[in-house]
Amino acid sequence: MSDPNQKSRTQFNKLQKKLRHTVGDAIADYNMIENGDKIMVCLSGGKDSFTLLDILMHLQQTAPVEFELIAVNLDQKQPGFPEHVLPEYLASLGVPYHIIERDTYSVVKRVIPEGSTTCGLCSRLRRGTLYGYAEANNVTKIALGHHRDDILETFFLNIFYGGKLKAMPPKLLSDDKKNIIIRPLAYTREKDIERLAAFKNYPIIPCNLCGSQENLQRQAMKVMLNAWDKQFPGRLETIFASLKNVAPSQLADTQLFDFAGLTRSSQAEEQVMPFIAKDGVYAVNLPGAGSANAGLNILAQ
Template sequence: MDLSNQPKAKLELNKLQKRLRRLTGQAISDFNMIEEGDKVMVCLSGGKDSYTMLEILRNLQASAPIDFSIVAVNLDQKQPGFPEHILPAYLETLGVDFHILERDTYSIVKEIVPEGKTTCGLCSRLRRGSLYGFAEEIGATKIALGHHRDDILETLFLNMFFGGKMKSMPPKLLSDNGKHVVIRPLAYCKEKDIEAFAQLKEYPIIPCNLCGSQENLQRQVIKDMLQKWDKDFPGRTDTMFTALQNVVPSHLADTELFDFKGLAQSEGALNRLNVISL
C-alpha cells in the first residue's frame, strides 16, 4: 500500500510495527528464543500471522546485537486450488532466502479422515513432521511458528474444557525427539494488532479453507468467548495471559508438580502450637 498520501494510515502502521517489534523482541529476550549464529526457519503459511512474523523478525535482524540468519519455508500440501505462485513471488520481492516444500499430505488426510470429520488434527501433525524433517535437512537450529497471544490463550481453554489438562502453547518448546527447538516469537502479540498490521501491509493472504475441512468449531467457540470477554471486560485477557507466567503449583491439585503427601507442619510450628495449648 502506498501510504504517502495517507498520513493517518502511515501513522497507524508505524505505531503497530513499533508495538509488534517491541513485544516480539521482549518475548525473544524473555525466553532466549534466538541466539548467536542461529539459523531460524520461519514457517510461512500465507496467513496474516506468519507474514507478520517474517516481517518483524527481518526488522529485528537488521538491528539485533547478535548475528542470526533467516530462511522462509512454505509447505505446499497439494490442496486443490492452492495458489502456488503467490508466496514465491512475494518472497522474491523481499530478497529473502526461501524454500517451497512440496508434500502431498492432502491426499493422505482425505484417505484417512472420514467425510464430514474435521481434518485439522491430522493435517497439523503431518505438517509438523514434514517441517521438522526439512529443518534438519537445511541445518535450521530454530523453527519459528506464527502463533500469537490469542492462540496461546485459546489453546489453554481448549485443553481445560475438552482435554482435561491445564496446558497451552509454550513460547519455546523442545520437540519430543529432542532434535528441534520450536519458538513462537509473536507470543506476546495480540491478534487484533497483527490483523490490523497485515491489512495495512496488504499481504497476499492465502485462505486456510482450501482443503474443504470443517471449521474447528471448538476453537471458534473459545475464540468468540475470549473476544466477548475482552469487549465486555477490558483487560481480562491481559490478566489471564499474565496468569500463565505466574503459576503456583502448591495452590493447584497436581500431585506430580507438588508434594502434597509430604506436606506437614514444621517442628517449630508444632512446638509453638504446643506452647499455645498449654
C-alpha cells in the first residue's frame, strides 16, 4: 500500500516546482527583475500575495542576480482586521517587512453611499499609499499578486463593458511615471495557487472585512471562464496566448496600424506602430520584443 503522506509530498513538490517555473518564465519574458533591484511585495493577506512572496524569496536564493525584497502591507483599519497575523508570519520568515497604518476605511465609508460598491475608491487610495511608500523608500519595482485568471477576467471585462481590447500587463509603468509594477504570477493559474496555499497553510486573512460585495461584473467573468475551462480544456491557455500574439492589421484600430496609407505596393509584412495607452507605453510585436532570451534568465532551479 502506498504511503499517502509520501504521495502528498510528491504532489506538493511537483506543484511548487511548476509554480516556480511559471513565475521564472514571466520574469524572464518581461525582464521584471534586474541586478540591484529593491522589490516591494504588496502583501494583502490573501493566497495570491502569500504565494508571490514565497516564490520570490526562493528565487532570491537561486537567481543569478542579487535583489532585495521587502514585504509591505497596508492596514486600512477595517473593523475586525487581525493586526497581529502578518507581522508574526513575516517575522517567522525572516523577510524585511513594513506595515503601513492608514485609515482609508473611514474615508471610503464617508464618501461612498451605503450599499454601493466601495472597491473602486478603496483600491485608488490603497494604490496611492503604496506608490508613495515605494517612492519614499527607493523601491525600484512593485510586485503585485495578480495571476493569469485576473488578467483574463480584466480582458473580457474591458471587451464586454468598456469596448476596449485591454487587459492587465505583466509589467507596467505607473501613470505618474515614477513606479514600475510587475506581476510575476502573470502566467500562473489561480487553481494552482489555491492548491499551493492549501499545502502551505498560509494564514489567510478574509478579504470581505469591509462588507463590500465583490464586483459583480468581474464575478460574472470568473464564472464564464471557469465554465469554458471545464467544457473546453485548453481554451484559457489559447486565449492567454492570443494576448502575446497581436496582429494589428487584422483589427480596426487606426492608431495601431496605418490602414489609410495602405497601397498595393505596401509591404506584406506586418508593420506595427508603438502606441500610447492610458497606463503607459506599449509595443506590440516589435522585432526582438517579448523574447525570453532578451530578458533576465531567472528560472527556478
